[in-house]
Amino acid sequence: MVAFIRKRDSRVAPFDVNKIAQAIFKSAESQGGNDFAQSMQIAEKVREELEGTFVEEVPNVEQVQDMVEKTLIKAGHDRTAKAYILYREQRTRVRERNTRLMTTMRDLTFQDASENDLKRENANIDGDTPMGTMLKYGSEASKQFYEMYLLNEKHSLAHKEGDIHIHDLDFFSLTTTCCQIDIQKLFKNGFNTGHGFIREPNSIQSYAALTCIAIQSNQNDQHGGQSIPGFEFGLARGVAKTFISKLFLVLDILDIDRTESVRIDLRSYLETYGSILNEAGQAEVRRILGRTIGPEKVHSIIEKALKYTERDTYQAMEGFVHNMNTMHSRAGAQIPFSSINYGTDTSPEGRMVTRNILLATESGLGNGETPIFPIHIFKVKEGINFNPGDPNYDLFKLACRVSAKRLFPNFSFLDAPFNHAYYREGRPETETAYMGCRTRVVANANDPTREIVTGRGNLSFTSINLPRLGLSAAGDIPSFFSELERRIDLVCGQLLERLEIQGARKCRNYPFLMGQGLWLDSDTLGPDDEVREVLRHGTLTIGFIGLAECLKALVGTHHGESEEARKLGLEIIGFMRRKADEKAAETRLNFSVIATPAEGLAGRFVRMDRERFGSIPGITDREYYTNSFHLPVSFPVSAFNKIRLEAPYHEMTNGGHITYVEVDGDPSNNLEAFEDIIRAMKEMGIGYGSINHPVDRDPVCGYTGIIGDVCPRCGRRDGEGVPMEKLRNIKGYVHDHRSMEEQLEERDKTANIAL
């Protein structure tokens, strides 16, 4: 006897023949019928048929409905059967339309980003554009698909309920997060973007343009950002090659006889010694030219070539910055999320790159706008650029000046003990680099002989909701730690399951990242080889959010407010790090702890916790949880205390960290104070830090600086018009307010992508 029926959500419910009779009666009614008894008879027949078919099995809704159709047709009630089929179809559509996914799609389609928070989940994507919306369709659909079909139920539930957050879930089965690209290796002998082969570049402008292409191509193979760890080391050779070309240009203009053998000699010198602008290289240039030209003439030829080289380098860097802010990736929905690290190459070529990337950033984009990308990271190192007398001290000063105006560069500190541990003099690939918002990849549990930054990146990361754990513990600290331990185990298990799926992908799934050998050891793979083994060089990262709110929940104060909380905060994150280290030792995989850069997540966790625990002052009463280990943004604290209190966490968060200091006013007017803050960061053991200050711009008069309610230059309020006459009287207002020289330079600039 059929006693049960399996409902659509797979729950089992008692079988009720009356419900079938009612559905049949409704269909009959729509066709003019009014005999319920007859409907009941047919329903009974359906039950009999079902009993014959489903002896041990429980029939599901669809199977029962199929049987109703069959029975109606068999009994000769064709019209009622048709009505029933139609009714069934309508119900199906209503149901599908009301599923979460379809509701999401509707909102993405018909709501503007201004009214739909989902469309602003990532501020780097304009959700209102066709490609931006298409990207969101894909992203939302795949998230729901993975939640329903691919994720382990345990992990799916923990994610859905906000115990943990699986980042970039939309790419769950597809790829990994990010990569630190070794452009030197990539350019050597040329490369293929998948759409065409590119030769080894021969000038600084081509080097810069190809660096953009490398970033753009790789961005399409991964879901996170792309980073160049040794930017100036990678481009230095382009400067040297441009110098040789310029030398020949000058000789040509002066109509001085020259032979091809001179060019070959200079190129082969460069191949052997790596630099031609250093003292030894310049001596060699003088010697080779001196074979046919007098010493005075040689001197002036070299001077001219150097001047042209500097100018070309500036233009190459200007083109690089412009490209990074205009070239699109990922179906055109966003510009690549790019980072570049520099500051430690002391060769004249490398210094020229660093100087000019800084100057180009200082000048800004076409109308003087602040460039949004790339993220610049200036690597600070004693003996190289930190103190007066260091060979690159001038570049450190310049970096401070540019950052005070443009918010970039940020500063990383190679002397912090946890970064210094990997530093090997003369090997730039051992200099710790940072990428994106804060990711750090350098240790290598998989292969300790290769603790390098190049060719590696993060695989995936998942964050723990710390305030939730704090609130649930209700002041019981030992129980907090045992729950935290369970949560860490859950996250490690989830990261490993994801790695299993990622690892089963093949080399050919990543035509650039793996196909062109960017990822460490991927050059040993054939197109159909699994990427499992080489992925082991990447990091699996456990993140966290809201240490401040967690501490508030546990002891009533956060780490800015009491010594007790300060101690407990370090114990909590220290505990997480120990667990990650144990897991790394056990699996020989790079488990690490990251200070999560929460964007979409900042609001998600707190909303769920407010529903669960109510609005608790200092914990769930704001719209966001505080980022990672940061002191709450609304907590009054001096810059130096903030640095002092956050620094110890940098050592613990080996997967990435950053400390921000918020500064009032325009720091360009007080560069000494700006530099003091950076120096304090270095002295107190910060790994990576930056200074935030307001950068406003009035597009009408071109003023850049701080704008309150009224523009200090043209006097208009936000959105107000201003008389043309008034604008003309403002000093410096021309639509193009750059110097004549700069405008001429711009005119001379060739297209950045043309090689």
Added chain:
Amino acid sequence: MNNKQNENMIVGEGVRFERIRRITGYLVGTMDRFNNAKRAEVSERIKHQTSCSR
């Protein structure tokens, strides 16, 4: 249009100020793209004094 009229022309109506802010780690040219939680966070950020109390 003669010069006189040109001088009296009003320009820039409806053009908003750009306010560049850092979100998690990258810059965004306008806060219009920030999600609600991040907007709230930016509005509550307070400055850190550099001169007093080390």
